[in-house]
Amino acid sequence: MKSKKLSIPYILWMLVFTMIPIVMIGITAFKDTHGRFSLEPFAKAFGYTGVFMKSLWIALLSTLICLVLAYPLAYLLTRMKKSSQNTVQMILMIPMWMNFLLRIYAWVILLQDNGPLDSALSMLGIHASYIGNTTAVVVGMVYEYLPFMVLPIYTVMSKIDGGLIEAAQDLGSNNAAVFRKVIFPLSIPGVISGITMVFVPSASTFLVSQYLGGTDDIMIGDVIDKIFWTDQGTGSAISLVLMIFIFVFLVLMNLFGDEEAIA
Amino acid sequence: MKKILSVLLASVLIFTTVSCLAGCSGGTENKGEVNVYNWGDYVARGEDGLMDVIDEFEKETGIKVNYTTYETNEELYNMLAQSNVSYDVVVPSEYMISKLIKENMLLELNYDNIPNYNNLSDRFKKLSCDPESKYTVCYNWGVTAMVYDKTKVKNKPTDWDALWDKDLKGEILMFNNSRDAMAIAMQLCGIDPSKCTKADVDKAAEKLMEQKPLLKKYVMDQVFNEMEGSQSAIAPYYAGDIAMMMEENENLDYCLPASGSNLFYDAMCIPACSKNKENAEAFINFMEKPEIAAENFKYLRYGTPNEKAIDLLDDEYKSSELSFPSDEYLNKCYVFSDLDDDVYAYMQEKFVEIQAN
Numbered sequence: 001m002k003s004k005k006l007s008i009p010y011i012l013w014m015l016v017f018t019m020i021p022i023v024m025i026g027i028t029a030f031k032d033t034h035g036r037f038s039l040e041p042f043a044k045a046f047g048y049t050g051v052f053m054k055s056l057w058i059a060l061l062s063t064l065i066c067l068v069l070a071y072p073l074a075y076l077l078t079r080m081k082k083s084s085q086n087t088v089q090m091i092l093m094i095p096m097w098m099n100f101l102l103r104i105y106a107w108v109i110l111l112q113d114n115g116p117l118d119s120a121l122s123m124l125g126i127h128a129s130y131i132g133n134t135t136a137v138v139v140g141m142v143y144e145y146l147p148f149m150v151l152p153i154y155t156v157m158s159k160i161d162g163g164l165i166e167a168a169q170d171l172g173s174n175n176a177a178v179f180r181k182v183i184f185p186l187s188i189p190g191v192i193s194g195i196t197m198v199f200v201p202s203a204s205t206f207l208v209s210q211y212l213g214g215t216d217d218i219m220i221g222d223v224i225d226k227i228f229w230t231d232q233g234t235g236s237a238i239s240l241v242l243m244i245f246i247f248v249f250l251v252l253m254n255l256f257g258d259e260e261a262i263a
Numbered sequence: 264m265k266k267i268l269s270v271l272l273a274s275v276l277i278f279t280t281v282s283c284l285a286g287c288s289g290g291t292e293n294k295g296e297v298n299v300y301n302w303g304d305y306v307a308r309g310e311d312g313l314m315d316v317i318d319e320f321e322k323e324t325g326i327k328v329n330y331t332t333y334e335t336n337e338e339l340y341n342m343l344a345q346s347n348v349s350y351d352v353v354v355p356s357e358y359m360i361s362k363l364i365k366e367n368m369l370l371e372l373n374y375d376n377i378p379n380y381n382n383l384s385d386r387f388k389k390l391s392c393d394p395e396s397k398y399t400v401c402y403n404w405g406v407t408a409m410v411y412d413k414t415k416v417k418n419k420p421t422d423w424d425a426l427w428d429k430d431l432k433g434e435i436l437m438f439n440n441s442r443d444a445m446a447i448a449m450q451l452c453g454i455d456p457s458k459c460t461k462a463d464v465d466k467a468a469e470k471l472m473e474q475k476p477l478l479k480k481y482v483m484d485q486v487f488n489e490m491e492g493s494q495s496a497i498a499p500y501y502a503g504d505i506a507m508m509m510e511e512n513e514n515l516d517y518c519l520p521a522s523g524s525n526l527f528y529d530a531m532c533i534p535a536c537s538k539n540k541e542n543a544e545a546f547i548n549f550m551e552k553p554e555i556a557a558e559n560f561k562y563l564r565y566g567t568p569n570e571k572a573i574d575l576l577d578d579e580y581k582s583s584e585l586s587f588p589s590d591e592y593l594n595k596c597y598v599f600s601d602l603d604d605d606v607y608a609y610m611q612e613k614f615v616e617i618q619a620n
Contacts, residue, residue: 033608044612051619112494129433132479211485215478218618226441226615229337230608 022243029236041237048223048238055220056245058134059203062141063149066198067191069142070149074190075183077150078157089154092147100144104211107140111212132214140208145201149194156190157183192253200246296327297542300339300350302529303332305403306550307562314558320549326542343368349536351543354402354529358442358602360392363532369398370533376544379551386593387568390530391600400547401568403559404528406588406596407443409518410486410505415496420518423447425497432477436489436498439481441614442599442607444471446525447499456525457597461609468613475617490515501527502585503565509585517585523595528568560586 032038077085095103109115111131118130130136160183168178202208206221213219220242228235299317309315317328333339336359342348343363355363363369374380380388380400387401411420415434418425426435426447438444446456448467459467479495487504489495491511500508502517509515531547533540549555556572566586567573573581580586 033605047616048619108488112492114493215475215480215618218615223615223619226611229335230604230611234612 025236025239025243028232029240031233033231033233038233041231041233042241044231044234045237045241048220051218051223052220052238052241055203058137058141058209058219059199062138062145062202063195063199065138065142066146066149067195070146070153070194071187071191074150074153074157074187075179077154078160085158089151092150095143096147101207103144104140104208107136107143108211111136131212132217134213134217136212137209137217140212141202141205144208145198148197148201152193152197153187153190156193157187160186192256195253196250199249203246204242294325295539295542296329297351297539297546298329298331298349298537299352299546300331300333300342301352301354303334305332305354305529305563307558311562313562314555316550316555316558319555320546323549324542324545326545328546343534343536349538350534351537351539352531352546353534354531356527356529356599357390357392358599358607360390360399360530360532361601362604363534364393364398368535370535370537370540371397372400372533372547373540373544376541377548377551379548379553382551382553382556382571383568384570386590387528390528391598393530398532399530400532400551401528401530402550403563403565404526404568405501405503405565405586406519406526406593407447407499407524408502408505408585409497409499409520410490410508410515411497411518412490412493412495412512412514413516414493414514420497422518422521423451423499425518426499427451427474427477428497429477431496433479434496435474435478436480436482436486436495437471437474437478438499439483441610442602443499443525444481444614445610446599448474450520450522450524455597457599457601459606461606464606464610464613468617471614471617472620481618487511501565502588503563506564506583506585519584519588519592523592523597526593526596526598528598 029041030037030039032040077088080088108131111117113129113131115130118128121128164182164186165178168182173181204221206219206225209217209219210222220238224235224238224242227238307313307316309318317330320326321328333342336356339353339355340359340362343350343353344366360369377400383401387404389396390399390401393399409420409423409425411425416425416431418428420428425431426437428435438447445459445464445467448470449456449459449463452463452466452470454463454466480489482489482498486498486500487508490498490508493512493514502519505515505517509517531550533543533547537543550559551569553569553571553575556567556569557575560567560572560576560580564583564586566588573587
């Protein structure tokens with residue numbers, strides 16, 4: 001009973017700032033610009049399928065790259081001395097003390113024409129444009145969200161009971177087998193929350209693509225923002241579809257995670 | 264330990280009560296407040312060695328200013344139409360003023376409380392969106408123009424078609440804002456943007472589609488970085504801001520398009536939800552004091568409608584064609600005073616479509 005009482009503030013918070021707004025978006029999504037019931041917003045929303053797919057693709061790619069970079073890093077971290085672990089963790093966190101926008105600006109300066117990267121490669125005789133394309137957007141996303149992938153995986157991994165690893169070794173497993181049979185399966189919950197924490201914000205952000213992308217790199221978040229100026233109905237409809245997509249993705253992820261944990 | 268704690272707690276309690284009492288007693292000379300909702304970065308607030316005009320107003324009148332900002336006219340409109348907050352002074356642009364007047368969302372001003380209104384030049388006294396001048400006091404105006412990098416652009420641009428120049432492929436920037444981008448395209452198609460229809464929007468969209476492969480980017484604020492850092496060759500932007508960019512990079516020059524451009528203005532109004540109308544009028548009056556308007560001008564470089572303020576400025580500012588284009592040029596410009604809601608929504612939709620394809 002007591003535990004229920006403690007959760008009341010959170011439930012209230014959820015109700016007021018999450019549930020009610022979602023319901024309002026749901027209602028607005030079925031209204032045209034004159035406030036009448038209509039399915040027109042959804043019809044219009046489907047006009048942006050291309051941008052939608054591209055945004056999901058960029059988000060997925062960024063998430064995968066983050067995972068590939070973060071997983072070994074998290075694993076190595078857990079094997080370090082406790083003091084080095086803290087230092088590395090700190091280094092990972094330092095960029096996050098700065099404002100998101102400033103970090104993106106830094107990338108703009110790094111990648112722009114005659115910027116550090118361009119100047120360095122020009123000396124080797126390589127001339128190209130490094131900003132204003134989808135690759136730059138993915139690089140920016142990976143940079144922004146990498147800590148959100150490393151930290152949950154690291155946290156879960158460092159909680160793995162050392163006794164389990166020792167037991168596996170006693171039973172004749174070499175390092176590879178220990179990793180495959182003990183550490184990897186037990187780290188799956190961290191991987192899942194890492195993927196969630198990277199995929200969800202990168203699917204809906206638009207700042208990164210606005211600063212690092214070119215004319216073709218508009219993302220669904222940008223479309224929602226612009227359309228909302230004059231047409232809340234279509235904006236809400238796109239938001240709703242995006243939410244459903246993300247929700248389905250999360251459910252699938254969790255199903256996958258449970259099976260892995262059982263196996 | 265417990266004793267120390269209780270002493271500490273008691274002293275904190277006493278301190279807060281005393282400071283509250285002091286605050287309350289100060290309240291006797293309190294003249295109330297005024298809720299100002301303005302564009303971001305739109306008044307001098309003590310940066311660049313200029314005056315903090317909001318502080319100055321509080322000191323002079325004793326009225327407390329609650330200052331908040333918005334980024335788009337639509338944000339302002341949605342706040343006024345859909346939320347319960349009360350604002351006393353807002354600064355919408357011309358087309359939004361027409362809409363607000365039409366929907367009875369503005370209060371008529373008592374110009375007796377705003378004697379500084381007489382400092383305004385005649386051109387900006389009776390605005391096209393408020394021809395009888397009942398609701399508005401013009402704050403700022405400007406035109407759209409082009410800024411270009413002399414080292415990258417060989418032929419001196421003269422008109423908007425420079426933004427479609429194939430020789431500059433990949434180095435052209437464009438407005439990331441449907442109204443301004445569409446207006447430029449319409450001018451090139453020979454359409455008067457202030458009287459455009461949906462069919463005109465279609466034509467303009469086609470013209471913008473033609474331009475897209477030539478562009479580096481659609482930008483708003485990023486234009487400063489791009490042009491000041493010599494990253495791009497040419498861009499359309501607001502003339503006052505172009506003056507700022509030219510100070511940062513001596514290779515930049517400007518062009519007022521020969522076929523004219525968009526004359527825009529923002530005016531101070533009192534929304535119907537206002538609860539402190541007299542304070543709001545005092546604030547508007549204060550902003551039109553010549554020395555205050557001059558400070559704001561130095562910060563913004565957008566044209567000030569305040570003639571007495573212009574008299575206070577250095578010649579270098581006064582003669583700037585970017586801040587103060589000639590009357591002759593202004594007569595060639597058009598004003599978006601009455602943009603139909605449906606047409607505007609269609610513009611926005613088409614513009615997003617261009618970017619999405």
